[in-house]
Amino acid sequence: MLTGSQHIRLEEGSLEKETITLNIGPTHPATHGVFQNIVEVDGERIISGEATIGYIHRAFEKIAEHRPYYQITPLTDRLNYCSAPINNMGWHITCEKLMGISLPKRVDYLRVIIMELARIADHIICNSILGVDTGAYSGYLYVFQYREKIYEIWEEICGSRLTTNIGRIGGLERDFNDIAWRKLDEFLREFPRVLREFEQLFTRNRIFLDRTVGVGAISAERALNYGFTGPNLRACGVDYDVRVFNPYSSYEDFDFQIPVGRHGDTYDRFIVRNEEMWQSLSIIRQAVQKVDQLPDKTSFHADSPHYYLPPKQEVYTGMEALIYQFKIVMGEIPVPKGEIYQAVEGANGELGFFLISDGGRTPYRLHFRRPCFIYYQAFPEMVKGQLVSDAIITLSSLNVIAGELDA
Amino acid sequence: MNPLLPTVILMLVIFALTMLVALYSTFAERKVAAFLQDRLGPNRAGPGGILQPLADGIKMIMKEELIPVMSNRFLFVLGPGIAMICALMAGVVIPWGPDVQIGGQTYYLQLADPDFGILYVFAVVSIGVYGIMIGGWASNNKFSLMGALRASSQVISYELSMGLAIIALVMMTGSLSMRDIVMQQQGFNWNIWYQPLGFLIFLVTAFAETNRTPFDLPECETELIGGFHTEYSSMKLGFYLFAEYINMFISSAVMAALYFGGYNYPGMESVNAAVGPVWGALIGFAVYFLKIVLFIFFFMWVRWTVPRFRYDQLMKLGWKGLLPLSLLNIFLTAALLLWLRK
Numbered sequence: 240m241l242t243g244s245q246h247i248r249l250e251e252g253s254l255e256k257e258t259i260t261l262n263i264g265p266t267h268p269a270t271h272g273v274f275q276n277i278v279e280v281d282g283e284r285i286i287s288g289e290a291t292i293g294y295i296h297r298a299f300e301k302i303a304e305h306r307p308y309y310q311i312t313p314l315t316d317r318l319n320y321c322s323a324p325i326n327n328m329g330w331h332i333t334c335e336k337l338m339g340i341s342l343p344k345r346v347d348y349l350r351v352i353i354m355e356l357a358r359i360a361d362h363i364i365c366n367s368i369l370g371v372d373t374g375a376y377s378g379y380l381y382v383f384q385y386r387e388k389i390y391e392i393w394e395e396i397c398g399s400r401l402t403t404n405i406g407r408i409g410g411l412e413r414d415f416n417d418i419a420w421r422k423l424d425e426f427l428r429e430f431p432r433v434l435r436e437f438e439q440l441f442t443r444n445r446i447f448l449d450r451t452v453g454v455g456a457i458s459a460e461r462a463l464n465y466g467f468t469g470p471n472l473r474a475c476g477v478d479y480d481v482r483v484f485n486p487y488s489s490y491e492d493f494d495f496q497i498p499v500g501r502h503g504d505t506y507d508r509f510i511v512r513n514e515e516m517w518q519s520l521s522i523i524r525q526a527v528q529k530v531d532q533l534p535d536k537t538s539f540h541a542d543s544p545h546y547y548l549p550p551k552q553e554v555y556t557g558m559e560a561l562i563y564q565f566k567i568v569m570g571e572i573p574v575p576k577g578e579i580y581q582a583v584e585g586a587n588g589e590l591g592f593f594l595i596s597d598g599g600r601t602p603y604r605l606h607f608r609r610p611c612f613i614y615y616q617a618f619p620e621m622v623k624g625q626l627v628s629d630a631i632i633t634l635s636s637l638n639v640i641a642g643e644l645d646a
Numbered sequence: 647m648n649p650l651l652p653t654v655i656l657m658l659v660i661f662a663l664t665m666l667v668a669l670y671s672t673f674a675e676r677k678v679a680a681f682l683q684d685r686l687g688p689n690r691a692g693p694g695g696i697l698q699p700l701a702d703g704i705k706m707i708m709k710e711e712l713i714p715v716m717s718n719r720f721l722f723v724l725g726p727g728i729a730m731i732c733a734l735m736a737g738v739v740i741p742w743g744p745d746v747q748i749g750g751q752t753y754y755l756q757l758a759d760p761d762f763g764i765l766y767v768f769a770v771v772s773i774g775v776y777g778i779m780i781g782g783w784a785s786n787n788k789f790s791l792m793g794a795l796r797a798s799s800q801v802i803s804y805e806l807s808m809g810l811a812i813i814a815l816v817m818m819t820g821s822l823s824m825r826d827i828v829m830q831q832q833g834f835n836w837n838i839w840y841q842p843l844g845f846l847i848f849l850v851t852a853f854a855e856t857n858r859t860p861f862d863l864p865e866c867e868t869e870l871i872g873g874f875h876t877e878y879s880s881m882k883l884g885f886y887l888f889a890e891y892i893n894m895f896i897s898s899a900v901m902a903a904l905y906f907g908g909y910n911y912p913g914m915e916s917v918n919a920a921v922g923p924v925w926g927a928l929i930g931f932a933v934y935f936l937k938i939v940l941f942i943f944f945f946m947w948v949r950w951t952v953p954r955f956r957y958d959q960l961m962k963l964g965w966k967g968l969l970p971l972s973l974l975n976i977f978l979t980a981a982l983l984l985w986l987r988k
Contacts, residue, residue, distance in 0.1 A: 261788055268871060283792070283957055374859055374866075374954030380683040446860055446953045627792075628956045631869050 258286060261627070265294050269372060269631040272641025276618070276630070283626045288619035292612075296645040303605040307570025308334050309408055311605070316402035318609060319643040322361035322586040323403045324353045324393065329583035332487050333592040334408045336581050338546055338574060343538045346410045347489035348526045352423070353396065353405060354488070354583075355519040355526070359430075360389045361586030362470075362512040362519075365638040369509055370441060372635045373450050378440040381433055388426050395419035409547035410540025427524060431517075438513055448506065455621045455633025456504035466613045469588025471637060474511045475503030481584040488583075492529065493522050505636040546572055570600040587611055587638055611643040652753050660757065664737050668891040669699040671942060675891075678946040706884035714877050718784040725781025726878065726885035732774035733892035739763040740899050741825050743909045743931035747923050755927065756825055763824035764812055767900055768805070771855060774893065775801040778857075778864060781886070782874035793873030796957060797857065797864035803964035804854035804861075810972035811847040814979040815904060828908035833915075836907040843975045845905045847968055852897040854964070857890060859949040863957055898941030902934060909934040 264275040275291040299314045306314075315326035328350050335342065363386045367379035390400040395418050397405040406412060415423075441447050457467075459475040472479055480497045482490040498514035500507030540547050544563050553560035566572060576598045582591040588610030597603040614637045621637075622630040673688065673695070680687025691697040713722055743755035760766060775798055782794020818840060819827045831837055838845050854861040865873035872878075875886045902908060909930035918926035955963065 259788055269869060370953065372869075374862065375952060376679075377683045377950050380685065384684065440951075444953065446955060446959075449959050450953060450956055626956060626958065628866075628869050 256281070263627075263630065264291075269634065270641075271368065271635070272639070272644070274615070274639070274641050274644055276634070278622070278627070278630060280627060283628075285622050285625055285627065285630055288622050288630070290615050290618050292615065292645055294645060295641055299646045300605055300607065304601055304603070307600050308572070308574070308602070309567070309570070311602070312406075312408075313402065313404050315607075316404055317642050318607060318646060319361070319585060319587055319590075319611065319640050320401055321364045321640060322357035323401065324357040324405045325361075325583060325585050326590060327403060327405050328354050328488065329581070329585070329590050329592055331406055331408050332583060333579065333581040333594055335541075337577060337579050337594060337596060338408070338543075338572075340409050340541050340543045340546055342410060342541045343535055344489060344492075345530060345533050345535045345538050346540060348492075348530045348533070349411060349415060349539065350406065350488050351490065351493070351526045352523050352530075353393070355523045356389050356392060356423075356426075358519045358586045359516050360386050361638075362516050365586075365636070366441075366509055366512050367437070369451075369505070369632060369635045370447075372632050373447060375440065375444075375447070378437050381440075382437050385426065385430050385433055388422065388430075392419055392422045392426065395422060407540065407547060409543050410538075414537065414539040423523075423527070427520065427527075431520065434513070434516060434520075442510065442513070450628075450632065451506035451509060451636075452504060453502065454505045454625065454629045455636065456502055457617060457621050458503060461617070461620070462503060465617045467588065467610075467617070468613075469585065469610055470511045470515060471503075471508055471588060471610075471614055473497065474500035474507035476501050481582050481589050485582065487581070493525050495522050495525075505632055508636045572600075574598060574600070582608065585610060587640070587643065588614070607646050609643045609646055611637075611639045612646075615639045615644055653757065656753075656755065657757055660737055660742065661734070664734060664892055664895060667895045667938075667942075668888050669703065671891040671894065672702065672887070673699045674942070675946050675949075678943065679950050682947070682950045703884070706881050709880040711880040711882070712877075714786060716786045717877065718786070721780050721784035722877075723882070725777050725779075725784060726882040726889070727777070728780065729774055729777025729889040730885040730892075732770050732777060733889040733896065736767050736770045736893075736896045737899070739766050739824050740896070740903060741828050741908060743927045743934060744914075744918075746927040754825075755931065759823055759825045762822050764816070764822050764827075764900075764904075767824075767896070768809065768812075771893070771896075772801070772805060774889065777889065778874050778886075781878065782864075785874070785877035787877050789870045789872070790874050790876045793864045793866070793870050793876070796866075797874060800854055800857075800861060800863060800960060800964075803961060804851040804968070807847055807964060807968035807972045808851035808855065810969070810976060811841075811844045811851065812904070814844045814972070814976045815841055817976070817979050817983060824903055828903050828910065831907040831910050833910060834907075834912040836905065836910070838905040841905065841975075841979070843971065843978070845901075847972050847975065848901060848905070850968060852901060853945070853948070854960075856893045856897050856945070858894065858945055860952045860954045861960060862949075862954055863960060866954065894942060894945050895938065898938045898945070899934075901941055902937035906937050908937075 258279050258281050261278050261280050262275060263278060264270040265273045270276070273294040275294065277289040277291060279286045303311045303314060312327050312330055315330045316323040318326050363382045367382050370378045393403055393405065394400055395416055397403050397412060457475060459477050462472050462475045463477065467475070468479060476499050478497050478499050483497060495518045498511050498518065500511050546567065548567055549560035549563050554564045574596050576596055578595045580591060580593045582589045589608065590610060591608030593606040593608065594602055595604040618634060618637065618639070622633055677687045687695065688698040689695040691701045713719060738757045739760065741756040746753045746755065778797040779794045782790040782797065815837060816822055818837070819830055821827060857864050865875065870876065875883055878886060911933045914930065917929060921929070
């Protein structure tokens with residue numbers, strides 16, 4: 240038997256502490272896409288993290304240098320595929336700015352409707368998947384049904400659902416049909432009830448609060464240094480929103496608020512996104528009203544034959560239209576030289592397009608300013624010292640989407 | 647007639663019943679989830695999807711069995727076996743219904759009634775976690791290991807509060823035998839009225855013991871992929887999933903027996919007098935089963951409603967919340983008993 244003095248005593252620091260390197264990703268249920276987080280953990284606590292990108296890099300910026308302008312739209316679909324229409328619109332607005340096309344108000348408002356629907360669709364994914372990642376599954380399905388309804392509206396407008404390729408340079412491809420209006424009406428009527436139910440499930444849930452408050456927090460200063468924008472920056476308390484600071488597509492005509500958080504943590508991001516959905520609903524209602532009140536009831540594109548395809552009827556009967564059609568399809572449109580930057584408020588943050596044109600049929604250089612790419616840089620810093628579970632919900636609430644991360 | 651025959655028959659019946667309930671719990675879980683989430687749930691196999699569990703079982707058995715090269719083969723196979731066996735063993739001491747008298751002979755609807763009935767349930771359930779630990783460790787996968795570690799620390803922490811909650815109950819009943827405890831709760835004289843706090847603690851710890859949401863950290867799909875059973879496939883995975891449902895069934899049965907009077911219901915004597923002992927026993931069993939089913943539904947309801955805890959919060963709740971509460975419960979019970987005795 241050992242007496243007190245015979246007990247084995249270990250020197251301070253004599254025990255070698257081993258840490259584990261854990262690969263969260265590239266294929267892990269929590270990454271929601273293909274990217275790898277290498278974290279070093281001591282037990283469950285993260286000592287350091289490393290963000291690895293490039294798993295689905297498709298060289299979109301390079302491909303864009305070889306494509307006529309109208310063929311670049313499908314590339315933008317595949318950036319943040321959760322809210323593809325905003326990317327499409329952003330690209331069209333950039334081109335229109337370069338080419339000097341001015342749009343009728345009605346087109347602007349229709350675009351606002353589409354973009355705000357896309358914002359809601361994106362926030363539904365982010366917030367409900369955050370719920371799934373914390374373990375509460377039901378709320379996700381409640382709101383996801385309504386994401387389906389948004390898809391149905393887009394289906395009526397452009398014929399496709401996920402990668403929409405919605406609209407054209409110089410307007411929309413076609414006007415909203417009656418079914419689209421009716422479905423939009425239904426959505427506006429029914430969604431608030433479901434969103435309220437969703438909020439009730441989470442916002443005051445004790446376990447959810449414990450899991451998210453103070454988790455994955457970043458200060459406003461650090462966030463600005465990294466270049467955060469969108470809901471993730473607003474959650475830190477900075478009221479920056481491209482729709483207000485640099486309005487495009489007639490956003491200045493609308494009356495809406497920018498929700499801001501205070502602590503920049505996961506909970507604030509969740510609340511900011513939820514509130515933005517309410518604001519988006521209000522914007523859509525205003526837009527529908529404005530479209531109704533406009534004297535112009537039919538226009539859905541700019542009157543610019545050089546850039547916008549003429550109706551097929553005229554192509555078959557008239558020479559002018561045939562020439563325009565031919566030139567546009569071959570990409571031979573008159574594009575001025577210039578360097579421009581145009582940003583839209585994507586669902587995730589400022590989605591910018593930096594475009595250099597040398598007057599040729601393709602861009603000389605095109606750069607996408609992708610918000611996810613910027614958020615993901617901050618991820619290792621945000622999760623340092625937290626638990627593995629925290630890292631997963633932080634990632635989920637930053638809404639890093641692989642398609643946008645690796646353009 | 648061989649005196650062992652009734653026991654053997656009862657054994658087979660209870661085994662079959664446990665398996666059947668576990669089988670259909672998987673189906674019920676999906677249907678309840680569907681009900682809570684505005685969906686239909688499985689409805690392809692058989693009328694209303696009633697054959698779905700069979701289809702799942704066949705699928706599980708027919709699937710290719712993968713054993714990772716770097717794993718410890720023996721322990722890898724042993725893990726799910728332990729989990730399954732321990733889960734099945736706990737049903738032995740549960741009194742399923744009142745005694746039946748046929749032809750002057752009394753039959754007990756209970757396989758064994760040791761003096762240490764409740765302790766036996768605890769012991770068996772505690773061994774069950776070895777199945778998870780061994781399986782998680784033998785997989786040689788970091789996520790499995792983390793799942794196994796979580797499972798062991800969780801079960802150990804919560805067993806303590808569970809045991810203390812039971813101690814308060816035992817102080818009141820004066821017996822550890824499940825049979826005695828159930829018999830004491832005649833009519834509407836259920837223990838829940840005397841031990842509400844104890845029941846609450848027991849309920850929460852039962853969730854933790856069965857690894858159900860909000861305490862499903864060991865498998866925790868979105869963080870640890872599959873937790874301790876990440877590397878498992880085919881029927882070995884099936885055993886783990888099955889063991890979870892059997893545990894849920896047994897926990898419900900224990901809760902119903904200890905706190906909700908087991909097969910007792912108000913007016914049992916008059917019903918028994920009216921329909922005779924055999925039908926009386928069957929009705930008693932049905933009532934008990936109904937209580938169990940309600941508890942199982944409650945387990946599922948909670949699972950599809952709340953998020954899960956984080957590991958440190960789970961520990962905090964166990965050690966700083968439930969443990970002091972259960973000690974307080976013991977103290978209150980003791981004080982009350984002393985005061986009543988005077």
